[in-house]
Amino acid sequence: MTRISSKQASPRQRRRPSAVTIHDVAARAGVSVATVSRVINRKALVREETSRHVLAVAQSMKYVPNVAARSLSIRRSHTIGVVLPDVHGDFFSEVIRGIDSAARKASFHILVSGSHSDRNEMLEVLDAMHGRVDALIVMAPDVSIAALNEQLPSNLPLVLLNSTAADRDTLTIDNYGGAAAMMAHLYALGHRRIAFIKGPHANADARERLRGYRTFARRDASMQTRELEGDFTEHSGYDAVRSALGAGRMPQAIFAANDSMAVGAMSALAEAGLTVPGDVAISGFDDIPIARFVAPPLTTIRVDIEELGRRAFETVFLAIDQPVRRRPVRERLPTSLIVRKSCGAHIHQSNPVERQQIRRRNA
Amino acid sequence: MTRISSKQASPRQRRRPSAVTIHDVAARAGVSVATVSRVINRKALVREETSRHVLAVAQSMKYVPNVAARSLSIRRSHTIGVVLPDVHGDFFSEVIRGIDSAARKASFHILVSGSHSDRNEMLEVLDAMHGRVDALIVMAPDVSIAALNEQLPSNLPLVLLNSTAADRDTLTIDNYGGAAAMMAHLYALGHRRIAFIKGPHANADARERLRGYRTFARRDASMQTRELEGDFTEHSGYDAVRSALGAGRMPQAIFAANDSMAVGAMSALAEAGLTVPGDVAISGFDDIPIARFVAPPLTTIRVDIEELGRRAFETVFLAIDQPVRRRPVRERLPTSLIVRKSCGAHIHQSNPVERQQIRRRNA
DNA sequence: CTGTTAGCGCGTTCAC
């Protein structure tokens, strides 16, 4: 009995008025749902004419595929989850921007969750994302990693940002190299008493920057180091300088683990009547937008956070539908030294003569 | 025939190994899927003992409900979409933070999409979110609103941020009032030649701030106004001052439509050898974190963006499942004047005597 | 090329 379902309208409308479905379009276009599906998804071959007709009908009925149904069927949500800790300011927005722009090109959506202070909270969110996303981009303090590995279904593609874990894809910034480069720059400028304003101890980036500072500082016996506490906020940079002001000889240069603290430090210095770079040189890390607009402009290490986000998306995107567990991707994004006036005359690192003059002047 | 389905395992595993489903739990616990569902959702009454047992089994099997299936069934995704234009820096992160924190409390997820420069791009995204979200929080230039209203299913709860549209819920910042308050402050300080650095023309906030400036400036014949172009970036603030420097008499005060431009302006002033507030007073809008750490600290209008995000979520959340179309919510968030040193000595608005002295000094 | 049909995993009447 090839009963053509002609009175389709009645069995519907059981609950809400509901949106127009693939069945409605099929009925109206006089084809089967399969054909409509094929047209919509451009899968398989459909006669050009049929295709146009279906498309026209769908358009006229304002048909929009139900994503939940599709996800259920193909087991894919075309969405990736992004979970970040409690980061503020530009970092957050830029990394999201990077991920979002890359995701949009691939027609992916991003489900974000930010500001997770404690581990349990983060794990809870991770759990809730299960099934909702095809892959995950996670930034977490190292301490969470172990628990994370157990919690997460190991078949879910995942890339870790700025933290390390064997057996997982990771994407990091070359914090160590950047810090070392900055120290080399300050050293070349003639500075020997260089203080460092640290970031939060729990932060992996902060630790690596500190390591760069320490390692370089140990390379020369004439170096006098000093470490000031900080937590990446402007205020902590301000406080760090205040404390330094009241304790012993001032350093010739202050290297802050991030730009925000450098700005805070400059503020404290200005308040104390000290000039930059005349009395003390200042440098930061990140190259946030205002870095070049403070007075004097801040010498810093540029980090392309947006690029980090883009790479993160690309990494997980490639991992989706890759059942074979290859060896983890471990990429480290480069940083670059941006020389501005806060550390003395503008010199090019590549010009040893000029460097010599500066060194003498600063001696 | 009460055939207990004992050999459940075979019909499964047709495609991927697939995660554990409600059927698996039911079979293992020796109950029906309906019961498991009831236990998981705490709906209907289930015998305490049965409930505990099912829960235990589910836990042991690491059962996680499939959200796609649930969404399909209950027609609800527990997700809200957030669509923002191309905003940078703190605004973006703070509004997301606000929405996210409120959403998490309600067990909602947020699907974000940012940096939409043109209208079509935004409409595309809006379209793609259809079915994926239960409600929408949208920030768009006014120009899009008309198209937006047509595009969006009118039954989808939606709140507009910083833009207006009849018949839609809107949440705005009191930009006009804030700008007027700042003008009153500068006026009280004795300033009469006050320049204004404008924001992007397409931006509703920028327009309102400009309106506040103009309206107040017209209240006194002694006022001399001047409008400088800007686009909310530090660089444009810098450029605005550079252009002013080369054209006629410098204003006594410069009121930037946002803090970023104020910072850029200060940078240009410092470069030109002008002091703040000695030679020219500077004020901004937003109270971004670095505002108090530039030298001198910036007088500004505080805007609580995170709160804006929280309110936005609450507004749409309340609208979900509210079939009755009440009259639109139109809320306007207050702003407050933060007096710092960039406009002269620190004075309290409430102290007329002090204000008098300042006025005389500035005369 | 196109139609039929069986799931995808879960919520939900309606009997029992």
Added chain:
DNA sequence: GTGAACGCGCTAACAG
């Protein structure tokens, strides 16, 4: 209290 069975809207075989 609990279970059987249907439907949510769509994709993917499998037939034709």
